[in-house]
Amino acid sequence: MKYEQNSTGILVENFDAIFDAIHDDLLISDGEGIVLRVSPTFEDVYGVEKDRVVGRSVFELETEGVFKPSIIAKVLQRREKITMQQRNRTNRRIVVTATPVFGDDGEIKLVVSYSRDITEMVELQNQYMQLENKIEQYTEEINQLRQKAALENVVIGKSPQMVNILETIRRVADFDANILFLGPSGVGKTMLAKIVHQQSKRKKGSFIDINCAAIPEHLLESELFGYEKGSFTGAGNKGKVGLIELANGGTLLLDEISEMPLSLQAKLLKTIQDKVITRVGGTKEIKVDFRLITASNRDLEEAAGRGTFRKDLYYRLNVIQIQIPSLRERKDDIIPLIDFFTEKNNRKYGLHKEFHSRALEALVNYSWPGNIRELSNIVERASMTCEGDVIPKDLLPQEVLREQTKGVREVNNLNKAVEEFEGDLIRQAYKKYGSSIEVGKALGISQPTAYRKIQKYVGK
Ligand SMILES: Nc1ncnc2c1ncn2[C@@H]1O[C@H](COP(=O)(O)OP(=O)(O)OP(=O)(O)O)[C@@H](O)[C@H]1O
Ligand SMILES: [Mg+2]
Structure with missing residues (x-):
């Protein structure tokens, strides 16, 4: 220098x-x-x-x-x-x-x-601030939607079984233990999984609900785990975040878990154990922190026994098992559910509908193969199609009415069977004792009753 x-x-x-x-x-x-x-x-x-x-x-x-x-x-x-x-x-x-x-x-x-x-920096700063504003807006919007959804998630459960289930949920919600909901379609598995999320310390995080049966098998892996750009034909050139990653900080519900292909079950097991995922076509392990809830309307234990579901995965999922009984097994819930959905519809459409007592009776006796989903549909349909405020029994769907007449026929058959049995007894006794007094004594009925029955069955 x-x-x-x-x-x-x-x-x-x-x-x-x-x-x-x-x-x-x-x-x-x-x-x-x-x-x-x-x-x-x-x-x-x-x-x-x-x-x-x-x-x-x-x-x-x-x-x-x-x-x-x-x-x-x-x-x-x-x-x-x-x-x-x-x-x-x-x-x-x-x-x-x-x-x-x-x-x-x-x-x-x-x-x-x-x-x-600093032109570029100022530009970036502006963009950053705009993004920050947008994120703030979205966060606020998501919070409002979540609050609204939480308010809509009212669980009706008066039956002892449901009271028990809700108590279990209350106790386990805050622990991160895996929960497996089992029960037929429409009994409220998804809804109860949401309740677990809302009662847990993760309620501010997202609730990601994935129906494993609804996503085509060849797409399931990339949907669940995400993919890196260009990792397979058809993969976008930007890559994509998987649904499991979206559940970070929140709760992941894998619905219809029995439908998860065996090939993916091993990868899922690793994710559950290590709480890391690897995107399709990627090598980097990404940490994900989620609470896992699974649901199935199939018997998973049996599937594990048959070999269509990995046993080790089943044991992992089955930490807390909650069985939800079908509606016909908890009839105490039917009327409260009908009231709940009727009220909900009335509010939604500005109506004042209620079911006639005969209609209610038929609904309580119905077998509800579609469980609560079916119940809410039937209530809504009847409310919409009924002209007056009181919904009569005959406005109920055919399947409900058909079961009622079948029920009556079964009762008739029972009466017939009782009559046949009674007839045999009376005929035998009359043959042996020959008088209404003795028949009455032998069968423990009064003489006038014995007399009437002998007339009916023996014709004397
Ligand atoms: N106890 C309940 N109180 C009020 N509404 C309920 C109750 N249980 C279920 N529902 C409502 O019934 C409908 C069906 O419930 P949900 O989707 O949770 O059933 P599911 O068991 O997950 O069915 P699937 O097996 O088809 O997934 C939903 O609209 C849900 O909000
Ligand atoms: Mg469900």
């Missing part, structure tokens, strides 16, 4: 190498404001040739409009370091910092000004 003497007699290092090496703009002036050095980029930034500037006073250059204003002039006046934002002639945003260098006599000997183009 060479030293040269400047106009004020100060030895100034020859900074050419440094000036050439850096991309940001540097400008050095002496204590009078005479420009000593500018970096090669000066012309691009200020639109003025280097030679027109070096050796001249920043005060003059400010008057000529080259600097608007000159930060060096300001430093010389204020005698302190200054930072300010400017726009250059191509309207780019730059941040300029100018620092005075004092000599032993306390006078400013040099001013070093350093400027940096």
Whole structure:
């Protein structure tokens, strides 16, 4: 590095190498404001040739409009370091910092000004702030939707079985233990899984509900685990986050888990054990923290015995097993559920419907193969099709009415069977004892009753 003497007699290092090496703009002036050095980029930034500037006073250059204003002039006046934002002639945003260098006599000997183009950074900052705003909006929206969903999730459960189930859920919700809900279709497995989530400490996280039977087998892996870009034909070129990853911080419900192909069960087992996933086509392990709930309307234990479901996976899932009985096994819930759904419809459509007691009786006696899903449909349909406010029995669907007549026929058959049995007894007794008094005594009935029955069955 060479030293040269400047106009004020100060030895100034020859900074050419440094000036050439850096991309940001540097400008050095002496204590009078005479420009000593500018970096090669000066012309691009200020639109003025280097030679027109070096050796001249920043005060003059400010008057000529080259600097608007000159930060060096300001430093010389204020005698302190200054930072300010400017726009250059191509309207780019730059941040300029100018620092005075004092000599032993306390006078400013040099001013070093350093400027940096922050247009991109400001742009990024703006984009970042816009994104942050958007995320805030979405978070707020999601919170509201969650609150709304939580309010809608009212569980009706008056029967001893449901009271028991709800109590179990209350007890286990906060532990992260895996829960397996078993029970026929429409009994409320998905709904109860949501209740577990809402009662757990994860309620602020997401609840991701995946129906393993609804996603085609060849897509299931990439849907569940996500994929890296270009990992298979048809994979988008951006890659995709898997549903399991979306459950991070929340609860993952794998519904109809019995339908998960064996080939994927091993990968799932690893995910459950290690709480990490690897995207399809990827090698990186991604940590995911979720509470696992599974549901099935098939007998998983039996499937595990048959070999269509991995035993080790079954044991992992089956930490807390909750069996939900079908509606016909908990008849105490039928009327409260009918009331609940009728009320819900009335509110939704501004109606005042109620079921006639005969209709209610038929509904209580119905076998409900579709369970609560069927019940809510029937209530809604009857409410919508009934003209008056009281829904009569004959407005109920055929399948309900058919079971009623079948029920009556069964009762008739029973009466017939009882009669046949009674007839046999009376005939035998009459043959043996020959009088209504003796028959009455032998069968433990009164003489007049014995007499009537002998007339009926023996014809005497
Ligand atoms: N105890 C309950 N109280 C109120 N509504 C209920 C109750 N149980 C279920 N439901 C409602 O009944 C419908 C069916 O329930 P859900 O979807 O949870 O059943 P599921 O057992 O998951 O059925 P599937 O086996 O078909 O997945 C839902 O609309 C749910 O909100
Ligand atoms: Mg379900």
